[in-house]
Amino acid sequence: MAQTRDLDLVIRHVLAGLGHGIHAGRERGAGVEFSEYRAYAPGDEWRRVDWKLLARADRYFIREAERDSHVAVWLWLDATASMAEPSRDINGIDKLWFARTVLACVAAIAQRQGDAFGLVICSDGKVEFTPATRGPRQLQRVLAQLNKAQPLGGLPASEVLKAHLHFARSPSVIFAASDFLDWPSPLSEALQRLRRMHHDVRLLTLRTQAEMDASFRTGSAYRDPERSTGLHRLTGVDRASYRAQSRAHFDGVVRACRQSDIVQREACIEQPVVEVLRCWLRAAGGSGR
Known part of the structure; x- marks a missing residue:
């Protein structure tokens, strides 16, 4: 899967692996x-x-x-520079690859169920929208935009995101995938605002295995891709401090989501996509919506 950029092929593989745990078919009859x-x-x-x-x-x-519910599904992709962080274990996979793959699968499920769905991409300080609608052609439009997304720059300013939240006027389910290394941030503020507007907001926090267990090579130098703050070296002495600060940060993300009644799941990009997708959808209610 890591060696292909054909999202149609990846979607077929992942959804076939979901089995009967999530009903992804179109509902007919009542409703x-x-x-x-x-x-x-x-x-x-x-x-x-x-x-x-x-x-x-x-x-x-x-x-x-x-449908009686008229609920729209929105896919929110963080395509800022930090999402280019690659796996140290699997060639060809980075956070952006994983995020776009999971969101593409959610789009395919929405299309099969007959839901309207759209896409929001944050990259290089800008916001790009694909309006929500239904049908197989919409799926191809969304997949094309996901494929085009490049990890660039930082998040848009709070004012920019706030001005664009009109896309979710009707009841919506928002699936947002990001590493959430910045929290609070303009992105977290926008998502929390959407929840206060009574939309169903579901977050997927992505990390690499190296980020989770601090298994970076000793002495390696790293630069924050979204800030010009110089190089940082991780020594053996630094690892315990890194783990503690990292865990404190993401524990804060979890607490903030609970306080806002937002569904949040953390995933490692080295995990199987089907496993992460099943966990995310079931945590959100088990219906695939």
Whole structure:
């Protein structure tokens, strides 16, 4: 999986591994009501064609349906420079690869369930949106944007993010993937504000195994990619202090999420994607939504 950039292939592999623990199929019958007809477009499912209308109009039309809940799914990707941190154990994997892969799988589940879904990307001080809508073509748009994301710069300013929160006017579920090395931050403030607006907010905190157990090579020099503060060297004496400060930071993230009633899960990017995805979705309610 680490050697391919074909998100379609990765999604098929991961969702096949979810088994029966999460229902990812489209729900039909009760709770789904007819909304309108629209013209057939390449990629639409043939089972949604209205064959009786075809016989009368000699054209293909798709029956659109709406759910009673009208909940939109939003995927929020942190694509700042720190997300370029690679695994020291698995070639080809970094935090951004893992984040985009997990979010792509959530998008595929939303598409299969008939939910509207959109994408928010924070990178290089900017915010980029893909508006929420339904269907297989939307999935391809979202995957294309996820593939294009590059780990650059820092987070947008608080004012910038606050001005863009209009995207979640209707009830929404927000899946946000980041390393959350900055907390509090403009990103954490925006997510907490969305929760206060009664949206369902679910965070995935990503770390490398080296970050979790301080298994960096002794004497190696590191530079913060989002700040020009010089080089930092980690010696054997520093490891205990690093572990303590790191754990204190992420314990603070957990406490803040609990206080805000935000679902939060921590994952190591060396873990199997299917394992992390199953844990994240079940922690959020076990329905795959």
